[in-house]
Amino acid sequence: MLFEPPIPVLLPHGLFDEDGRCHRQGELRPLTGREEWALAQAGEQLGPRTVSALLASCLGRLGAYPNVDASLAAALTRGDRHHLALHLRARMYGDRLMLVARCPAPGCGAMADVDVCLSALAPERPDAAPEVLRVVLPEGHAEVREPTGEDDAVLWDVEGSREERSALLWSRLVEVEGRPLSPGDWRALPAKSRHAVALALAEGTTAPDLGLLARCPRCSAWLELELDPFALLARELRGGAERLETEVHVLAFHYHWSETDILALPRSRRWRYLELLRRELDGRPLVDGWS
Ligand SMILES: [Zn+2]
Structure with missing residues (x-):
């Protein structure tokens, strides 16, 4: 069967190898039906x-890495992972995203439209980002790095209060004078130092800014929402699951392909075959201009 070429994606941060070389240029394959x-x-x-498993299956090469497996995908920054999700979403459903949010103002509750261009959320950043950001604290020179999928996986497994989880994350991201911190070390830092580190990361991050603002049409209050690109993609795919089943049914019925073969196709190929099938069944020419 024909396949669809991957699209090039330049990661905002990229993956640094042990020699400090940064690998940013990736190839994104379309999602298959599976x-x-x-x-x-x-x-x-x-x-x-x-x-991570999803990104491993749709990322082709990344810089000098010919293949991206789940552990390499987990080593990508959270921002790079979100950047890729926004590109995947734009490829499947288009660049424009229309959300509806309820106004939180007491007694209002009106619905507000939020109109987003994904390419504006995840712009290409030609300039390379540093591997770590440096901050000078009264306690010494500190380095902070962006959180990765691996950090998120560790947090995912840990129970505990918001503060405990936050301290665990920061202890993984920050070193002071070249020494790693424990969660207790992080919490023992003065608030001013912790704030300076958080500010350095907020200002130096390459992650897409996923905070969206909209105005309530009734009371003009500002609505703030945070976009989760993977949750968005999953929600949209859930909405299309029945359609996907129907596509498998129609293609299997007419072409006698197996479910496995049909689900190995990306959406654009399935839709192209369905279009050809529609023309065939309507008695129209399969290619425009041919009779
Ligand atoms: Zn309102």
């Missing part, structure tokens, strides 16, 4: 490991 189906069944919250 991946669409798995995501549609994955539930409301996609775990970080599910996301």
